[in-house]
Every structure is written in structure tokens, then in C-alpha cells.
Amino acid sequence: GVTIAGVDVGGLTSSDAYTAVSESFARPVVLLVPHSRLALAPARIGVMAYVRDAVSRALTAPAGTELKLRVILNRRGAQRYIAGVAKRFDHAAVDSQLVLRNLRPLVTREQAGRSLRQLNATNAIFTALVTNTRPDVKLQFTARKPAVTRASYGPVIVIRRGSNRLYL
Secondary structure: OOEEOOEEOOOOOHHHHHHHHHHHHOOOEEEEEOOEEEEEOHHHHOOEEOHHHHHHHHHHOOOOOEEOOOEEOOHHHHHHHHHHHHHHHOEOOEOOOEEEEOOEEEEOOOEOEEEEOHHHHHHHHHHHHHOOOOOOEEOOEEEEOOOOOHHHOOOOOEEEOOOOEEEO
16 A cells, blocks of 8 residues: 555565566657657656655555655756757747838738746646646746737838828
């Protein structure tokens, strides 16, 4: 009846318990970003769990005990990984522009941007690893608004010098 980080190790030998807990911890964390799913293995960011220590504590623990798995987090590795995800999925806002097409003014559409909330992402990943649960982690983004929108433009004047005409 003893569990280590949610893995039932009661009745298992120490080597079988070590294997079961190690395999459970090595499961990837699924990160959800718009239109993509990323599987992050704990070893990818340098996270280590003290499985042998937990198994040895389980051998002497009374029945029905829930033991926690001690985990060493590599913040630098996680930040490097999250920065790579941000570089891949962040988009800068695009301002609206005024251009001439066939001597007629055209205002292009603005596009909103987004940036990954990196601290929230790092905390969510660490929580999933420390608790040894693997829920899908939906990464949060901050919306970036463009500085110039279609509504920013007022009336447009086009001067055709060849015909000496001015159009509003």
C-alpha cells in the first residue's frame, strides 16, 4: 500500500519499484501552444529525481504511506527550453500601413502579436514534474496590440500631378 509520487510500489522488489517510479517520472509533459502540441521529456531540461532514495524510504515505511519524490530542478535548462519555444511561437504585432494601388489609397490590416508568458510556463512545467502528474500544460500568451490600426488613419489625399487633380 505504499506509493511514491502516485506510483504504487507495495509488494514490488526494490529494483521493480525503482523501474516503475523511474518510468513514471520519465513520462513527457505535454505543452499546448496554439495549433501545436509539444512533448517535453524531463531529461531534456536536466531535471533529476532521487528515485533510489525514495525506494529505500518506501522499504521501511508503514502501509498506506504516500511518499514524495525528491526532484532537482534545473532552472537554467528550463529557461533555455522555454526561450526556444517563445522564439518559435511569439509573433510581433504588425502595424497597419497606407499604400497606393492603382493610384488609389489602400490601408492594410493590422495584425495582433503575442508573446509567451515564460515565468508562468516554467512554473507550470515544474509543478507537473514535482508532483509527478502529467496534465496537459496550456501555455499562456500575452496579446500584443499594434501601434497603428486602420482606425488611426483619417482622410487620405491623393494628388495626381500629371492631370493636376487632387482627390480626397
